[in-house]
Amino acid sequence: RRRGIALLPPDINLSEADFTVETMDEGKETIRVGLKQVKGISTVALDSIISARCQEPFHSARDFVRRSSLPQDILENLVRCGALDSLQENRRYLLSRLPGWLEGHRAGTCGEKLLFAESGEDIDDFSPEEKRVWEYNILGLEIRESxxxxxxxxxxxxxxxxxxxxxxxxxxxxxxxxxxxxxxxxxxxxxxxxxxxxxxxxxxxxxxxxxxxxxxxxxxxxxxxxxxxxxxxxxxxxxxxxxxxxxxxxxxxxxxxxxx
The missing domain is CATH 2.40.50.140 (Nucleic acid-binding proteins)
Structure with missing residues (x-):
């Protein structure tokens, strides 16, 4: 950031395990935070995400829950640090839905209406400052403006x-x-x-x-x-x-x- 290089948040469809360089449309290079930076994530969890993603990208947050088979604590950290923002920006909404999706997955019903959009309009999202605190707690660095x-x-x-x-x-x-x-x-x-x-x-x-x-x-x-x-x-x-x-x-x- 001090050298004018943008730092991008982790993304379950774009991040590798480690930090990677991405080139934007205008040719400018940026750095994408790796999934390994997420607090509490294990090698098994990383392999599960990348293996499922190699078959096809995750289409929705619920699709990610179903196909990654991750425990709730890791899913919550991924949501809180913004790794699912490209699928659903409302992090508070996602956290409220995770227990139900996990229960549905265990019961074999998580796939129903899997690709329908989840708007989350009925729940207010976290404030930018709340998101900043979670990101720092979970990633150990600040993604947003300092x-x-x-x-x-x-x-x-x-x-x-x-x-x-x-x-x-x-x-x-x-x-x-x-x-x-x-x-x-x-x-x-x-x-x-x-x-x-x-x-x-x-x-x-x-x-x-x-x-x-x-x-x-x-x-x-x-x-x-x-x-x-x-x-x-x-x-x-x-x-x-x-x-x-x-x-x-x-x-x-x-x-x-x-x-x-």
């Missing part, structure tokens, strides 16, 4: 720097940064003291953050929380060669109210 881009004006007004801004800030300066949490890890250390390394992703790039034990004791629950959302980190900018990192002094969850 939430940080949508909030940049408010962030800037509060003195929060972007990853792009950091290149012009001297080492030792106090800064505030914000982004979506990526790859927190706590490696063993020779001293036995806790050190956590993590990255924050905003619309321009990644920000490396180091959290030492004294800060981790206070704010570790924010880092390893099951709830997703942007983190706001206050700390000191450190330069080593060409690298830039933030030594954290405070780490907090930045809820939606923060950006109002």
């Amino acid at each position: 939430r940080m881009a949508a909030w940049r004006k408010q962030l800037k007004a509060r003195g929060v720097y972007s990853s792009r801004d950091l290149k012009d800030i001297p080492s030792g300066a106090s800064v505030q940064v914000a982004g979506m949490l990526l790859h927190p890890h706590r490696p063993p250390t020779r001293s036995g003291r806790i050190t956590v390394f993590l990255s924050l992703e905003d619309e321009y790039g990644l920000i490396d953050v180091t959290v030492f034990e004294d800060v981790y004791i206070k704010y570790g629950s924010c880092i390893f929380s099951p709830q997703t959302g942007p983190l706001l980190v206050s700390g000191q900018l450190q330069r080593r060669g060409q690298g830039i990192s933030i030594i954290a002094k405070q780490v907090v969850k930045a809820g939606h109210k923060y950006f109002l």
Whole structure:
């Protein structure tokens, strides 16, 4: 995305297991997210989808349920991350119908009226923000415009720097940064003291953050929380060669109210 290459969501008729390059009608290259990126999906489930699709494309969401023979939890994750949007855009509607379709499949009746359109007009779909949260939870990345881009004006007004801004800030300066949490890890250390390394992703790039034990004791629950959302980190900018990192002094969850 930072290089102007569009990221396309997973699609049960178009995605392979891994990320693939697709060429649009105007000749522009894009990257399609692979099905392997979907949380909880197994090799057996991937093989089932691709094998059924090789016979013929899936014609409807109910056709996919019938022919893929996947368990409900994987089907729900595929729906929530948008992998069935090309067949039915209303994700809330699909989630409401899955139990009945699965029961019908087990009873041998799922094939009735299989190709008739399912409008879903009687059920309101999830909001764009709800979809964004599900996509991030299930795929571990943002398909849509970064939430940080949508909030940049408010962030800037509060003195929060972007990853792009950091290149012009001297080492030792106090800064505030914000982004979506990526790859927190706590490696063993020779001293036995806790050190956590993590990255924050905003619309321009990644920000490396180091959290030492004294800060981790206070704010570790924010880092390893099951709830997703942007983190706001206050700390000191450190330069080593060409690298830039933030030594954290405070780490907090930045809820939606923060950006109002």
